[in-house]
Amino acid sequence: MHKLFTARVIENRPVNHKNYLLTAQPLAATAAPLPGQFYMIETARSLDPLLKRPFSYFRRTPDTLQFLYALKGKGTALMSTLATGQEIRVIGPLGTGYPPPPKGTAPLLVAGGLGIASLFSFAETLSKKLCLLYGARCRSDFLMLDEVDKLGCEVVTCTDDFSFGKGGKVTDVVSDFLSSSPKKRYTLYACGPLPMLAAVSDTARRHKIRGFVSLEENMACGFGACLGCAVRTVRGYKRVCKEGPVFPIEEIVW
Amino acid sequence: MHKLFTARVIENRPVNHKNYLLTAQPLAATAAPLPGQFYMIETARSLDPLLKRPFSYFRRTPDTLQFLYALKGKGTALMSTLATGQEIRVIGPLGTGYPPPPKGTAPLLVAGGLGIASLFSFAETLSKKLCLLYGARCRSDFLMLDEVDKLGCEVVTCTDDFSFGKGGKVTDVVSDFLSSSPKKRYTLYACGPLPMLAAVSDTARRHKIRGFVSLEENMACGFGACLGCAVRTVRGYKRVCKEGPVFPIEEIVW
Amino acid sequence: MDLSVSIGRLNLKNPVMTASGTFGYGEEYTDFMDPSVLGGIIVKGISLKPMEGNPPPRICETPCGMLNAIGLQNVGLKNFLKEKLPYLRKFETKIIVNILGKSIQEYVKIAKALDGAGVDGIELNVSCPNVKKGGITFGTDQRSLSQLINSVRQAVPSATIITKLSPNVSSIPDFAKTAEDAGSDAISLINTIPALAIDPETWKPRLANVTGGLSGPAIKPIALRMVWEAAQAVQIPVIGVGGILNSSDAVEFLLAGASAVQVGTGNFVNPRATSEIVEGLSAYLQRKNIHSVSAIIGKLKTP
Amino acid sequence: MDLSVSIGRLNLKNPVMTASGTFGYGEEYTDFMDPSVLGGIIVKGISLKPMEGNPPPRICETPCGMLNAIGLQNVGLKNFLKEKLPYLRKFETKIIVNILGKSIQEYVKIAKALDGAGVDGIELNVSCPNVKKGGITFGTDQRSLSQLINSVRQAVPSATIITKLSPNVSSIPDFAKTAEDAGSDAISLINTIPALAIDPETWKPRLANVTGGLSGPAIKPIALRMVWEAAQAVQIPVIGVGGILNSSDAVEFLLAGASAVQVGTGNFVNPRATSEIVEGLSAYLQRKNIHSVSAIIGKLKTP
Ligand SMILES: Cc1cc2nc3c(=O)[nH]c(=O)nc-3n(C[C@H](O)[C@H](O)[C@H](O)COP(=O)(O)OP(=O)(O)OC[C@H]3O[C@@H](n4cnc5c(N)ncnc54)[C@H](O)[C@@H]3O)c2cc1C
Ligand SMILES: Cc1cc2nc3c(=O)[nH]c(=O)nc-3n(C[C@H](O)[C@H](O)[C@H](O)COP(=O)(O)OP(=O)(O)OC[C@H]3O[C@@H](n4cnc5c(N)ncnc54)[C@H](O)[C@@H]3O)c2cc1C
Ligand SMILES: Cc1cc2nc3c(=O)[nH]c(=O)nc-3n(C[C@H](O)[C@H](O)[C@H](O)COP(=O)(O)O)c2cc1C
């Protein structure tokens, strides 16, 4: 299997005001990714941007990979101009995936905004018994809601500005959710902005449930060589790209 | 009039194995170029390539500018991927144009390969009394021959490898041409590779006719500020982008 | 919105200047912008006698940067005063002249003439070989640098003197302090970094001069580090130069401690760059609800 | 096609090596290429005791380059010998270990242990502060550098010692000669250039360590100039490092006088870069009808 491969852009379209969905077809056999893993993607054939950018895969079909990405800086700006047919170099799948929920616990997925990009494929692999709490700043920030609905699982949406679903931060919703179903044992899986992850981890600790968070850090290589993506854990620095991006909540020093 | 403007790509298509024709529409009023002038074109929205690239304009229509360009290095490679609708920043028109032939002389245009890019628009402005000698390495290197035919003037083509038109180098053809029509007085205008320009200039000198050559030099600014595009003349260094690119033959120190 | 800053006794209406050698004598940019919007114009390096410069090729592009070996081509002091200065004077901005010489005497002569002609400031380009000292450049030898600045200071006691530091040293703070102690009113940095590019096909250097000076965004992180180090070492104003293309780059330099910035290669990439930076700075401060540009100078938050 | 080159007593099957700190301990690249195709692997800098490194963020991208402040994180000498070296030994290539210390004694201890363990060579990273000399780095002080190399030379008389020069000096030839005179078998250059990047929104440096080392294509023209200067100054082999992404970049360094090259940041951009460079060099020589890579070393055509 080749972890460095060329893929052809099949489609690259905006899904809302600042997010795109890229569908690419690897031109060689590649390893199947595990939910939670990511790819390093060449955003342009230029020395600027120099480095590839890390993206979780959103979904895998038999012969394509899909990435859901936000316009952030110059790499993603150029990425959004990739045209159908163009070829891009990609490295992956990389990192660790979400571990399956231990027996006797139900998976509780918590996505903040773009965090859905990494959790969606995980949700797909789980039986429909999972619950997905999906929060965003406002109604228009939700991504791929149609696809999320199709998952057929319990979905609770919420918005910071009360414009859709429950009102309030997803962290509060998690807290309420756990308090209101004290009998059931959950394993938490969270992906989203760092402050959200910290708050959710705290909630998990308070409710004494285990959980995993998917972290981000600036990356040069994505495959463990540069030591650039360090995150402080209880056992010293670990590499987000190699030992992560998914870490057990109790390992992270916030 | 704005010398720095944004233009929208109308069409960007290959005309043969290594040359493209870019048609762009300035989005603001710009000055009308004189034949022989050039534009600095942004080849990509990236810091690499950093500098714009100089290109003669091939043709001007009421609302577009056309550029005929060869794939050379990274700038032109990226330029060839510009898609219809994309916007590029352009500076121009820049430099001096071809001066009109002095009274009593007939214009003799000598184009070597891509040199046609700069001479074509000049030929368009001249009465049909001109003669165009157009040389290329081989048959497939000729560009825009249909358009050249439409000029309606005398056209003599030649190829180094005898595959089309007269056989032999365009420099020899110039020499033969001048020897065979000794009565007529010509003003020579040449654009093409440097060795060709040197040889043609030498021929002009031997036949005691005046003439002009269009030169190239690496350029950073294109508008006279960096002093990067120096060419040695009998009166010291001059700027190809400002005092040129068209220079009287007798000024250049070869 | 108060964009004004002071460089010694010189008041600039805003901190945006052009870097020497990249703005001609001002003429070339009037097709694109109004030089009067600038804080200052730093004129191409002027020598006592005209210099014809290096043979071509003089420039080439490198990743996110460019090399130049113009060879200090310039019209010389006399022509500058007669032909170029009157034109420059028409713009409502400060005119600072970058000067260079092969000996201290040459610098002093030029400085005196320019001061007499009423230019607003003098920038010492010290990347030139000191012929008296066996060709070592003034900019990489603290003693020569100190003597040079001292002599110019004495010759033109009331002129605003800016010393433009070479990046080609181990310790920028040492040279910054040398310049301050010797009486410079301000320092500007960085000049281009000596570099080389080779054509792997022809085996020849890409510049006729073999080496050239690297400029552009490629060197911005180096320039920024040096400006930050220099600003911590001296009390006099520091002027940041190196790879600035837009107002966000300029803000980085101001935060690192620069009181003003110069734009060089950026003028070639976008001939309206400087005027857009003036506007961009103003918009940035407005957005951040800050009323004076001086409030952000040196405000880098370090742990 | 003969791609072999010699670095002191060491014979490399080809001139392509990995730069320290960018190839891990070899494990990470086996998904992409076979490290046995390389001329050599330079291992991440090893210190006497394990070092945990700097807090994040440790890296950021800059125009055509990147900054890093990894903080010399490494497993330490003991773990390296026990856990990493046996793995590295499986590749059919030379293993050169980059070492660092805060005192000459530390360097000597590490060098002796590595020499005893039979590594193929030792590369001295001299960009570390010399605690005995008040923190000045070995790499920017000719006397400390000379003492350091001398001491290591005496401690491991038959080892191949490569001194990795800091770019942070005015005169590379002086430091190259110092390394040669003190008994280094070869020099490699350049290490990263100290640099800074700032986030104009948060006013914070982009790296937790404030400054970091600039690497990548942005610095290639500077590295190339320094390699060219160094190669003219010394007889010992020079190893070129800085911004090499492909075989055409490697050819530039060989023409400038490098006997071998190291690829650093290029490994991140393209994890197959080094093996593609080996193939590309071979194809280049074939196309040019040259039978041995040594025939192009130092063949830059200057006027
Ligand atoms: C494991 C992982 C998975 C990710 N998955 C997704 C995803 O599915 N969809 C999505 O939109 N984004 C995802 N991101 C974030 C994405 O990588 C950044 O938004 C992107 O790199 C920004 O690039 P830029 O050039 O547009 O921004 P710039 O700000 O111009 O980037 C500048 C530099 O910062 C680095 N950088 C900036 N933000 C981040 C970040 N959050 N993480 C890592 N490096 C960063 C870039 O790599 C680059 O070196 C993921 C990040 C990681 C680490
Ligand atoms: C006045 C003028 C008019 C021109 N008109 C045309 C035209 O109509 N059609 C066309 O195809 N080409 C024309 N050229 C040449 C064209 O500018 C180069 O082919 C182009 O710059 C190559 O860029 P690159 O990035 O693809 O090549 P690279 O080799 O990667 O360029 C590297 C660097 O060299 C410079 N450079 C390389 N070749 C030249 C050159 N010949 N002239 C100036 N700079 C150069 C580039 O600007 C760049 O800085 C003209 C050049 C000049 C000076
Ligand atoms: C073409 C060119 C010519 C230059 N000429 C001079 C000069 O005459 N005197 C001087 O002190 N610096 C000169 N410089 C250096 C610039 O003023 C500036 O210090 C350097 O280019 C870094 O800034 P930048 O990255 O914004 O270009 C020149 C730079 C370039 C690119």
Ligand SMILES: Cc1cc2nc3c(=O)[nH]c(=O)nc-3n(C[C@H](O)[C@H](O)[C@H](O)COP(=O)(O)O)c2cc1C
């Ligand atoms: C992430 C990273 C870590 C590095 N670690 C070391 C190191 O431990 N020891 C050392 O001598 N150089 C180290 N370097 C410097 C490189 O070996 C090399 O000299 C420099 O990056 C320039 O080459 P490049 O442009 O090809 O990256 C490191 C560079 C990077 C980017």
Ligand code: FES
């Ligand atoms: S990104 Fe290089 S080690 Fe993680």
Ligand code: FES
């Ligand atoms: S390209 Fe700058 S002066 Fe001609």
